[in-house]
Amino acid sequence: MEAERLIAAGRHALAQSGTALDIVAEAWQAQALAQAIGSHLALCGPLELRSEANGLSEIGGARGGVDHPVLRAGGPRAAQLTEVGDPRAALTSLGELLGEVGIALVGVACATDEEGLYWQCIEAIDAADEANDRVRGMLRRLAVRERDRPPDAAWGRAGPAAGPR
Incomplete structure (x- = not known):
């Protein structure tokens, strides 16, 4: 399944979470998804993102992210x-999801x-915050890449204004 669809499913599931444990479960689902997107971009993404993406793929691993009990029961959505x-x-949507997760976890904590x-929430908040830092870093790298990209050859060196009229 495409990343943006999985992120949308995660946002919907978080919004529908009725209990504190549901919110914590969705937080770890979001963390697993961030790791999966990081792994995918580290292997197949733009070269500028690969180092940062590799870091995203490792966030939360030492703290039990994908091995968290709430994920083992139903399996991580990220596996899709x-x-x-x-x-x-995808990174913009993931950043929004991680922000929403953080807010929901603060409420639970x-x-x-x-x-x-309480400590599960603090651990999950830390993981979401660290992942969101990586996401923002990758978005900055993409913005620099776009800014430094040479003008489109079809339009010539001066850009669209010099194109056909």
């Missing part, structure tokens, strides 16, 4: 990832009296 058709659009759940 087959392509990242438009890296800029503030509302819980259970110490274990």
Whole structure:
């Protein structure tokens, strides 16, 4: 499944989460998806993104991301990832999802009296924040690449204004 469709499914699932544990589960689903997108872009993405994408693929791994119990039960949605058709659009959507996850987790952490759940939220917030930092870094690299790209040869050196009238 294409990355943007999986991200949209994650955003919908997060919005529909009815309990604190559902929100935590969706946070780890988002983390697994960020790792999968990072892995895909590290192998197949634009050269400028590969180092940063490799870093994204490793975020959360040491903290149990894809091995988290809430993912083992139903499996990570990210396992369905087959392509990242438009890296800029996918990274933009992923950044939005990670931001929404962070906000939802802060709400859960503030509302819980259970110490274990609180620390799960803090761990997941850290992972989402670190992943979002990588995503923003990749988006900056894409913006630089676009800015530094030579004018389209079909339009000539001066750009579209010098094209056919």
